[in-house]
Amino acid sequence: DVKVTQSSRYLVKRTGEKVFLECVQDMDHENMFWYRQDPGLGLRLIYFSYDVKMKEKGDIPEGYSVSREKKERFSLILESASTNQTSMYLCATSPGGMDTIYFGEGSWLTVV
Amino acid sequence: AQSVSQHNHHVILSEAASLELGCNYSYGGTVNLFWYVQYPGQHLQLLLKYFSGDPLVKGIKGFEAEFIKSKFSFNLRKPSVQWSDTAEYFCAVISSASKIIFGSGTRLSIRP
Numbered sequence: 236d237v238k239v240t241q242s243s244r245y246l247v248k249r250t251g252e253k254v255f256l257e258c259v260q261d262m263d264h265e266n267m268f269w270y271r272q273d274p275g276l277g278l279r280l281i282y283f284s285y286d287v288k289m290k291e292k293g294d295i296p297e298g299y300s301v302s303r304e305k306k307e308r309f310s311l312i313l314e315s316a317s318t319n320q321t322s323m324y325l326c327a328t329s330p331g332g333m334d335t336i337y338f339g340e341g342s343w344l345t346v347v
Numbered sequence: 348a349q350s351v352s353q354h355n356h357h358v359i360l361s362e363a364a365s366l367e368l369g370c371n372y373s374y375g376g377t378v379n380l381f382w383y384v385q386y387p388g389q390h391l392q393l394l395l396k397y398f399s400g401d402p403l404v405k406g407i408k409g410f411e412a413e414f415i416k417s418k419f420s421f422n423l424r425k426p427s428v429q430w431s432d433t434a435e436y437f438c439a440v441i442s443s444a445s446k447i448i449f450g451s452g453t454r455l456s457i458r459p
Binding site for chain 1: 353356379381383389390391392393396398437439441446447448449450451452
């Protein structure tokens with residue numbers, strides 16, 4: 236079974252703090268993604284990566300950055316958290332052929 | 348821009364009723380199509396997918412979907428729903444540049 240592990244399930248951070256969300260996968264997949272999920276808006280793609288040290292902007296990259304130093308790890312960074320970044324963040328991974336997408340359990344981030 | 352539309356935001360049905368959830372996408376080229384389900388408190392799971400071949404695709408738990416290219420649609424169906432089908436359902440498309448785009452989701456509530 237593919238395992239996608241998000242390090243933190245629930246976080247509460249203050250406005251202006253730097254926030255790191257970590258995602259690790261154990262299936263040697265090339266592709267990794269970060270989404271945020273908000274009611275009525277579905278899943279919106281923030282950033283994705285096809286390979287180590289490679290990143291591409293998704294639909295809503297503003298206020299976020301990412302890092303992929305190792306194939307199995309894809310980190311999402313909020314340089315200065317704001318209240319409108321309060322959301323559920325989902326990491327996903329897929330193999331090179333992208334025949335399916337595997338999701339982590341999500342990280343609930345509240346910015347106060 | 349490529350997009351996925353799920354017009355039903357919240358569907359309420361009684362047990363044993365038939366289900367059809369709409370999904371339309373806006374992209375003229377070759378697409379790969381998915382339906383994902385998110386049960387309360389759980390991570391997203393793949394229900395079914397279509398890449399090519401028979402446009403009627405069968406998935407897990409009695410779900411099926413039909414790809415109609417002329418209508419840019421990939422509607423999800425189930426002949427008889429159960430209370431345990433209560434969940435949120437997401438349609439997704441992989442299009443050009445290998446971006447995975449999700450719809451806004453449909454919340455399904457089943458009355459026992």
